[in-house]
Amino acid sequence: MTIEQLIENASYDMFNPKLNFEIAKKYEDLGQTASAISFYLRSAEYGYDSDPLIVYASLLKMSFCFNDQNGRENTVKHCLLQAIEYMPCRPEAYFLMSRYYERMQKWQECYTFAGIGLSHNSRTEKLPADVEYYGVYCLEFEKAVSGWWLGKKRESEEIFKRLLTQDINLVYRSSIEYNLQKI
Numbered sequence: 001m002t003i004e005q006l007i008e009n010a011s012y013d014m015f016n017p018k019l020n021f022e023i024a025k026k027y028e029d030l031g032q033t034a035s036a037i038s039f040y041l042r043s044a045e046y047g048y049d050s051d052p053l054i055v056y057a058s059l060l061k062m063s064f065c066f067n068d069q070n071g072r073e074n075t076v077k078h079c080l081l082q083a084i085e086y087m088p089c090r091p092e093a094y095f096l097m098s099r100y101y102e103r104m105q106k107w108q109e110c111y112t113f114a115g116i117g118l119s120h121n122s123r124t125e126k127l128p129a130d131v132e133y134y135g136v137y138c139l140e141f142e143k144a145v146s147g148w149w150l151g152k153k154r155e156s157e158e159i160f161k162r163l164l165t166q167d168i169n170l171v172y173r174s175s176i177e178y179n180l181q182k183i
Contacts, residue, residue: 017047059083110146
C-alpha cells in the first residue's frame, strides 16, 4: 500500500495504532524522519493500552529516527529508556542501549546493559519491525566487546569463540574474527 493510501485510510481511522505505525515505517523508509517520528509517537500513544508490541516497537524505531538526525543523543537514549520501562522483560531495547553506549565508548554502561538484556531474553513474540536485534548473540557480542575494554579479556575471547560456532549474521562474524585477531 502506498503512503498516500495509508494516509487516506488513516483519515477515517486516525486513532488506529497499527495504521499509524505503517505510515511511520513508510516515512522512515523515505528518509523523512520527522514525519516518521510523528506517526511513531501517535502509534505509541494510541496503542498504549491495546497494542503493547506496537508501542514498544514505535519507541525503538523513534530512537533510530532521532539517531539519524544527529545531535539528538539524549533523545535517542530517552526513547530507549522509555521502551525499557514499558516492556522491561524484552531484550531489544537493552541491546540497542548497549550498542548506543558501545558507539560512545562507554564500556561499563555497554557491558551492564548487555548483561541485563541477557537476563531478559525470553522473547516470545516477534516485533512488527526490524530493530537490528537478530537474537541473543547480539547481546553476547556487545558484552564481549565491552568486556575486552574493561579488562575481561578471557571472558571476551570465550564469548567470541563460542559465537563463531553459531549461525550468526555475517557482519557479526566478520567483526568477531577481526576482534579475535586483536586479542
